[in-house]
Structure formats: C-alpha cells, structure tokens
Amino acid sequence: MQDQENTQGQDAQAQAAADEMKAESAEKSAPAGAGQPTLEEQLANAVAKAAELQDAFLRAKAEGENIRRRAQEDIARAHKFAIESFAESMVPVKDSLEMALLVETPSIDSLKEGVDMTLKQLASAFEKNKLIEVNPKAGDKLDPMKHQAVSMVPAQQEANTIVTVLQKGYMIADRLLRPALVTVAQ
DSSP: HHHHHOOOOOOOHHHHHHHHHHHHHHHHHOTTSSOOOHHHHHHHHHHHHHHHHHHHHHHHHHHHHHHHHHHHHHHHHHHHHHTTTHHHHHHHHHHHHHHHHHOSSOHHHHHHHHHHHHHHHHHHHHHHHHTTEOOOOOTTTOOOEEEEEEEEOOOOSSTBBBEEEEEEEEETEEEEOEEEEEEEEE
C-alpha cells in the first residue's frame, strides 16, 4: 500500500516538473515583448538608471561642497568677530579714562573716585567676558598649572606654599592666560 502511495507521489512530482518545463518552453517560444522586455529595452532602462544615479551623486557632492564652504565661512566670521564682545565692554573704560584727563583741576579725592569707578567698569568687563583673576593667598599650595614661582625664600611655613604674590594671573574660562607670579617657601 505504501509503495503504491510513493509511486503516486512520484508520478505527481514528475507531472508537475513536466508542466513546469512546458510553461518555460512556451515562454521562450512566445513572441518578443510578450511579458519580458527585450535586451535593448533592458539596456535603455539600465542607462537611464545610471544617468539618474550619476545626477543624484553630482547633486549630493555639490551640496556637500556647499555645506563645507559655508562652515568655513562661519568659522572665519567667528574668528574675525570673537573679540567684539570684549571690545564693546572695554569702550566705556576708555571713555572714563579720557574724561578723567579732561578735568582741568582735579582733586586727589576726585581722581581716586574716578579711578575706583573705572576699575569697577574694568572688573565688570572682565566678569562679563569670563576673564577670571588668579590671586592666590599666602599659605596656599603652589599650583604649577596656575602659578609661576619666581623665587624660593626661607619662611616659617610649609615648603612649596606661597609666601607672596608679585603679580596676579588671569584665566579665560578654563584656559590660563597668564600665571600668577609668586614667591614660595623653601
């Protein structure tokens, strides 16, 4: 019984394969253009697709060049005008100093008051532009990233600690502009 079922299954498979071969043969013998494009049509489609892709590539390349050029222009503009904010905050300081020189007969008190006001303007300009003072106190530990030891002196304090500050240092944001000049204990 099982042999008969196997034989029937094999016959069915053979019939399906024969039907498939007939269909392929019929497709091959069918007139050109009936369902399948000709080689000329395929070539024309491939050429059109290649031209389309090349056009898209050239457009993308041009767009990339434009973006790069615009970025370079933006960077150049940023470098050119980076100091503009600082310059704007320094103009009132200059104005104050010029006005102080115009006073005919200044008194010591008025000069001192004018210098004090001008110093406040300058400190405000520094703060606005993130220019930070580095002014260590006596006894602070020497920080070679912010301080420059000019000399070592004998002192009644721990070694490598600051004895005196000769000149304040300055930082712009997190970057050292000028180290503080200090003397340190031996």
